[in-house]
Amino acid sequence: MLLILAGCAARQSEVQDEDQALVLKEVRKVTFQGNNQFKAGALRKAMASKQRPFFPPWGRGEDYNRSTLDADLKRLQKYYFDRGFLNTQASVASVEENEEKNTVEITIMIDEGPPTLVKTVRLVGHIPPELPPEDRILADLALQAGARITKADFDRSQAQLTVMMQDVGYARARVVPRTEVDFEAHEAVVILELQSGELTPFGEIMITGQELIKERAIRRQLRIEPGEIYSADKLTRTSDAIYGLGMFRSVTPLGTNFEAEDEPLDIEIKVQERKPRTIEVQGGFSTVEGPRFRAAWIHRNLFRGGEQLTLEGRGSFISQEAQATLNFPYFLVQRTSFTQTLSARNDQLLAEALGVIDPQPDFDLFSITSVSRIDHELSDYLTASAGLELSYNDFYSVNADAETEESTEDNLLVIQFAELTYNTSNDFLNPTRGLLLRGRLDHSTTGLLSDVSFTKFELEGRHYWPIWWKMIFATRLVLGSIQPYHTTSSAEIPRNVRFFAGGPGSVRGFRLNRLGPLDSDDDPVGGNSLIEGSTELRFPIAGQLWGALFLDFGNVYSTPFTYHLDDLRYAAGPGIRYLTPIGPIRLDIGFVIDPRSNEDFARLEFSIGQAF
Incomplete structure (x- = not known):
C-alpha cells in the first residue's frame, strides 16, 4: 500500500511539473521597424499576437506562439497588399524573452517596397x-x-x-x-x-415576418410594383419607407430567384417587428440649453395599421414641454400621412449657469398648441404639406417697458400653413451630398378668430457637395418675411411669431437671438425680415473625428421684405465633429467679425447634430 501511495505522489508531482511547463509566455510588447506608410497601432490590430494593453492596467497580452506569429507575418503582408503594396515582406527581427517575468517582446521588420x-x-x-x-x-x-x-x-x-x-x-x-x-x-x-444581362421587371412581392401589423399597412409603403422595371434605388426607398413606420427592428429585401435569368425577379421583404410599447429616456447637454432631458412612452401599431402614439416630456434650463403626437402613416390615399400634435410649452429660464443665457429676457411665455398636419409625397424627392395650427400664448413676467407692450400681449392664433420640400440629400443626420429646398407660407387673420392678421413666408436652401477626397462643402441660405395686414401693424406682430437670429443653429459667434434689433437694455425684440447664410468646409481628421471651417452671415430687420446686404453681420471660425449613430457631436468656436461694444468677440458652442 505504501508503494502504491508513493507512486501516486510521484505521478502527481510529474503532472504538476508538466502543467507548469505548459504555461505560455505573455506577449508584452510588439514593435515594428521599417513601417513608414502605416502606424504601428494599425499594424498591431491586424495581428493575432496582441500585446499587453495600456488599459486596463491589469490586462494581459496574448500567449506567445511561434506558429501564430508566423501567421501574423502573412496577415501583415496581406494588410499591405490590400492597400496597394504588393511586394511587402514581413519578418521577425527578434523575440526577446524575459524568463523572470515570463514575457516576450517581439520586433518585426517591414520591407514595404514601392506602392503599385x-x-x-x-x-x-x-x-x-x-x-x-x-x-x-x-x-x-x-x-x-x-x-x-x-x-x-x-x-x-x-x-x-x-x-x-x-x-x-x-x-x-x-x-x-x-x-x-x-x-x-x-x-x-x-x-x-x-x-448586364437582360432588363428585368419586378415579379411577385412577398412580405414575411409580420405578426401584429396588418400586411396591408406594409404594402401601402411599397415604392415598387410587379411588372415595373427593376430599380435598386426604388427597392432601397421601399425599405426606408417601411422602416420609417417605426414598427420594425429590421427590414430586409431579398431577391428570391436570381438564378432564373429570363424571369421577373421575385422580391421577399423580411421584417422583424419591434415591441409595440416602449419607454425612452434620454439626456444631453448644449451650451444654449444647458442640461436637457427627454422621456417618452411610445405605443406603436395602435390600430394594427402602423399608427403611433407618443407621449413625451422634455426640458432644459430655458424651456419645458409636454407633448402628445398621434401619427397615421396612411391617410385617405397612398403616400399620404396625417399627424395630430397637442403640446404645452413653457419658455422660462430656470437657471443662468453653465454659460446659459436667457434667450428672451423681456418676458416668459406659456403656450398651448394644437397642430393638424397632412403630408403627401408627390414624388421620391418632393413632399407637400398643409395644416392648421391653433395656439394660445400667455406672456408673463413681462418687462414693463413701452418697447415691449404691443408685441407681448397674450394672443390667440389660428394659422393655416402650407409647405413644399424638395430633398435629395443622402442622410438625415449627416448629409454629404444632395440638395434641400424648403418653402413655407403661414397665414393668420382676425376673420378666423386670430388676434392678429399677417402672412409669413420662409425659404431655405441647403447644398452638400463632395469636392475632393472626403471633403464636403456645405452651404445654406434662409430668407423670411412677415407682412401684417388689415388692422395689424408691424409693431403688433407677436414676439412668438417674429424672426430672431444668432446662436449655434443660426449665425455662430453671436449670442442666442442677439443678432438683430435690440431694445435700450440690449435685449432682442425680433423683426419682420430675416436673412441668414452659411458656408462650411467639412473634412476628416482621423476615424470618426472631423474638422470644419465656417463662415456665417445674417441679420434681422424690423420692417417686412427688407434686406440691406450692407448691414449683414459676419462670424467665422473652426469646429470639430465626432460622428455617432445619433448624429455628430459638435464643438464650434465662432469669432464675430468687427464686434460691437455690446457683443462678445467669440463664443464656444457645444451641441449634437450638424449646424445645418
Missing part, C-alpha cells in the same frame, strides 16, 4: 445604353489612374458599377474584374467586364 499604382481603368463587355457616357462612369469610380490600387477601392468600384446597372433595370448584372500587374514598373491595368 493604377495605370488605367477600362470598361469592357456590354455597357447598357441607359448609363452615362463611359468617361463619366470612370470619373465617378473609386479606382482612379495614378492612385494606389487598394482592395477597398477595388471592391467599391465593383459595387458602384453593379448598382449603376441595377438602377436602370439590370437586376442580375455582374462585374467581373481582371488586373494586369507590371511588377517591375509597379503599375496595374484594371479591366472591369460588365455583364
Whole structure:
C-alpha cells in the first residue's frame, strides 16, 4: 500500500511539473521597424499576437506562439497588399524573452517596397445604353489612374458599377474584374467586364415576418410594383419607407430567384417587428440649453395599421414641454400621412449657469398648441404639406417697458400653413451630398378668430457637395418675411411669431437671438425680415473625428421684405465633429467679425447634430 501511495505522489508531482511547463509566455510588447506608410497601432490590430494593453492596467497580452506569429507575418503582408503594396515582406527581427517575468517582446521588420499604382481603368463587355457616357462612369469610380490600387477601392468600384446597372433595370448584372500587374514598373491595368444581362421587371412581392401589423399597412409603403422595371434605388426607398413606420427592428429585401435569368425577379421583404410599447429616456447637454432631458412612452401599431402614439416630456434650463403626437402613416390615399400634435410649452429660464443665457429676457411665455398636419409625397424627392395650427400664448413676467407692450400681449392664433420640400440629400443626420429646398407660407387673420392678421413666408436652401477626397462643402441660405395686414401693424406682430437670429443653429459667434434689433437694455425684440447664410468646409481628421471651417452671415430687420446686404453681420471660425449613430457631436468656436461694444468677440458652442 505504501508503494502504491508513493507512486501516486510521484505521478502527481510529474503532472504538476508538466502543467507548469505548459504555461505560455505573455506577449508584452510588439514593435515594428521599417513601417513608414502605416502606424504601428494599425499594424498591431491586424495581428493575432496582441500585446499587453495600456488599459486596463491589469490586462494581459496574448500567449506567445511561434506558429501564430508566423501567421501574423502573412496577415501583415496581406494588410499591405490590400492597400496597394504588393511586394511587402514581413519578418521577425527578434523575440526577446524575459524568463523572470515570463514575457516576450517581439520586433518585426517591414520591407514595404514601392506602392503599385493604377495605370488605367477600362470598361469592357456590354455597357447598357441607359448609363452615362463611359468617361463619366470612370470619373465617378473609386479606382482612379495614378492612385494606389487598394482592395477597398477595388471592391467599391465593383459595387458602384453593379448598382449603376441595377438602377436602370439590370437586376442580375455582374462585374467581373481582371488586373494586369507590371511588377517591375509597379503599375496595374484594371479591366472591369460588365455583364448586364437582360432588363428585368419586378415579379411577385412577398412580405414575411409580420405578426401584429396588418400586411396591408406594409404594402401601402411599397415604392415598387410587379411588372415595373427593376430599380435598386426604388427597392432601397421601399425599405426606408417601411422602416420609417417605426414598427420594425429590421427590414430586409431579398431577391428570391436570381438564378432564373429570363424571369421577373421575385422580391421577399423580411421584417422583424419591434415591441409595440416602449419607454425612452434620454439626456444631453448644449451650451444654449444647458442640461436637457427627454422621456417618452411610445405605443406603436395602435390600430394594427402602423399608427403611433407618443407621449413625451422634455426640458432644459430655458424651456419645458409636454407633448402628445398621434401619427397615421396612411391617410385617405397612398403616400399620404396625417399627424395630430397637442403640446404645452413653457419658455422660462430656470437657471443662468453653465454659460446659459436667457434667450428672451423681456418676458416668459406659456403656450398651448394644437397642430393638424397632412403630408403627401408627390414624388421620391418632393413632399407637400398643409395644416392648421391653433395656439394660445400667455406672456408673463413681462418687462414693463413701452418697447415691449404691443408685441407681448397674450394672443390667440389660428394659422393655416402650407409647405413644399424638395430633398435629395443622402442622410438625415449627416448629409454629404444632395440638395434641400424648403418653402413655407403661414397665414393668420382676425376673420378666423386670430388676434392678429399677417402672412409669413420662409425659404431655405441647403447644398452638400463632395469636392475632393472626403471633403464636403456645405452651404445654406434662409430668407423670411412677415407682412401684417388689415388692422395689424408691424409693431403688433407677436414676439412668438417674429424672426430672431444668432446662436449655434443660426449665425455662430453671436449670442442666442442677439443678432438683430435690440431694445435700450440690449435685449432682442425680433423683426419682420430675416436673412441668414452659411458656408462650411467639412473634412476628416482621423476615424470618426472631423474638422470644419465656417463662415456665417445674417441679420434681422424690423420692417417686412427688407434686406440691406450692407448691414449683414459676419462670424467665422473652426469646429470639430465626432460622428455617432445619433448624429455628430459638435464643438464650434465662432469669432464675430468687427464686434460691437455690446457683443462678445467669440463664443464656444457645444451641441449634437450638424449646424445645418
